[in-house]
Amino acid sequence: MSPTDPTTTLPLLSVEGVSKRFGEIEVLRSVDLRVARGEVLAVIGASGSGKTTLLRCLNGLEVPDAGRVAIADTAIDFSARPAPRELRALRDRSAMVFQHYHLFPHRTVLENITEGPLVVQRRPRDQVHEEALALLERVGLASRAGAYPHELSGGQQQRVGILRALALRPELLLFDEPTSALDPELVGDVLTLMRDLAAEGWTMVVVTHELQFAREVAQQVAFVDQGRVLEHGAPEQVLRAPREERTRQFVHRLLRPL
Amino acid sequence: MTEIDWDLVLGSLGPIAGGAIRGTIPLALASFAVGMVLAVAVAMMRLYGNRAAKAAARFFVSVIRGTPLLVQLFVVFYGLPSLGVTIDPWPSAIIAFSLNVGGYAAEVVRAAILSVSKGQWEAAYMIGMSRRTSLLRVILPQASRVAVPPLSNTFISLVKDTSLASLILVTELFREAQQIAAFSQEFMTLYVEAAIAYWVVCLALSSGQSALERRLDQYVAH
Numbered sequence: 001m002s003p004t005d006p007t008t009t010l011p012l013l014s015v016e017g018v019s020k021r022f023g024e025i026e027v028l029r030s031v032d033l034r035v036a037r038g039e040v041l042a043v044i045g046a047s048g049s050g051k052t053t054l055l056r057c058l059n060g061l062e063v064p065d066a067g068r069v070a071i072a073d074t075a076i077d078f079s080a081r082p083a084p085r086e087l088r089a090l091r092d093r094s095a096m097v098f099q100h101y102h103l104f105p106h107r108t109v110l111e112n113i114t115e116g117p118l119v120v121q122r123r124p125r126d127q128v129h130e131e132a133l134a135l136l137e138r139v140g141l142a143s144r145a146g147a148y149p150h151e152l153s154g155g156q157q158q159r160v161g162i163l164r165a166l167a168l169r170p171e172l173l174l175f176d177e178p179t180s181a182l183d184p185e186l187v188g189d190v191l192t193l194m195r196d197l198a199a200e201g202w203t204m205v206v207v208t209h210e211l212q213f214a215r216e217v218a219q220q221v222a223f224v225d226q227g228r229v230l231e232h233g234a235p236e237q238v239l240r241a242p243r244e245e246r247t248r249q250f251v252h253r254l255l256r257p258l
Numbered sequence: 259m260t261e262i263d264w265d266l267v268l269g270s271l272g273p274i275a276g277g278a279i280r281g282t283i284p285l286a287l288a289s290f291a292v293g294m295v296l297a298v299a300v301a302m303m304r305l306y307g308n309r310a311a312k313a314a315a316r317f318f319v320s321v322i323r324g325t326p327l328l329v330q331l332f333v334v335f336y337g338l339p340s341l342g343v344t345i346d347p348w349p350s351a352i353i354a355f356s357l358n359v360g361g362y363a364a365e366v367v368r369a370a371i372l373s374v375s376k377g378q379w380e381a382a383y384m385i386g387m388s389r390r391t392s393l394l395r396v397i398l399p400q401a402s403r404v405a406v407p408p409l410s411n412t413f414i415s416l417v418k419d420t421s422l423a424s425l426i427l428v429t430e431l432f433r434e435a436q437q438i439a440a441f442s443q444e445f446m447t448l449y450v451e452a453a454i455a456y457w458v459v460c461l462a463l464s465s466g467q468s469a470l471e472r473r474l475d476q477y478v479a480h
Contacts, residue, residue, distance in 0.1 A: 061380055084388070092386050102381035106399045116385030119395060168385060 018067030042214035045224035060087035094172040095165035103149040155186030281430025293359025300364035322361025335426040370401035410467040
């Protein structure tokens, strides 16, 4: 399975002036971003900076108060409150991997992967099953197809979470700190899979604390601070030679935690 | 103490079992089914409705829980005819019991839905589900596991409460026992027999609950 061929030079994802407040707190202040097809954007920043909210605005799990989000030719202008149907149209273009996996505990591993394609997309059962089993095979979990999520390790659950996202055949993959809830020894398998996906040409937005991963895999890094994209550019520049003092401090702290 | 009239006991088994099978059990099942639909609807109104829907749902629950079931039954069967609405015993009983179950179970359903983590809604939305599909395929199946024990209580109470239907002329277990008791004047024998019959029905239902819980528990970590 591979993402759609790059047929256009327009950005696949474009975010313009997205703002969001929770009560008195301005969580996002007029954020702009562009991601081309096949590109990986790593979003970094301290907890509470707004980076997760930004990611959730991309598929309508949070509804921005203002601004515009477009994935390919599906765009929502948030100056008016969007209808549920509009949000779903935007959401159909992407798939998200959650920090805490959020697998469906009452469904088997296989059913977790096939639920969307079968129930929402109404694709043929045989084809969906075959694809799901091939995905499981690829990450070495084919033998666990009939297991329930609680019978899997965290790293296995997160890989199933990624497969669930892939099975939807999205154009854009969204990752919300996919390794933050994992024990350190389980992080590697998940990052390896994500690296492979990037190499295959999937377009990805990854909120992460894994700076090494960002440096190796991302074409762009955005540093979010107090609801703004404070600094944005190639990983080499943002991570090695940050222009902003706050970026420097953040990167420094993560690289030398002791 | 007088001796137990075993012939009477044996002879009354048939009518009492018949009252259970033709009266008590179908009345309880029908009322519970209708009541659960109502309960889910009321719970949804309280959780996700607009201000008016929330207020209406709260009012309904408050009235049902704050008034005796016997009075509700009498209002429907003996009260409504004076407004020109006459309903037969059976439908009257089903209406009153369903409303009662709806009021009590609504709170159980609401709490069970709230016990499912917000992440499950988000995962359902993420894969493209509408709110309705998310509820039916993701949230309610998980909520049902939490709701089964308290709903079993509601159901067992309902089975016993159906004996009140004898007072609005529904032929069910207790009414059969009453009639035989009145005829034979063996009140103790017949009422103890009726009590045992209710107990047997409830025992059977409890084993059904255990089986259901085992089935729903298979995907949950212990």
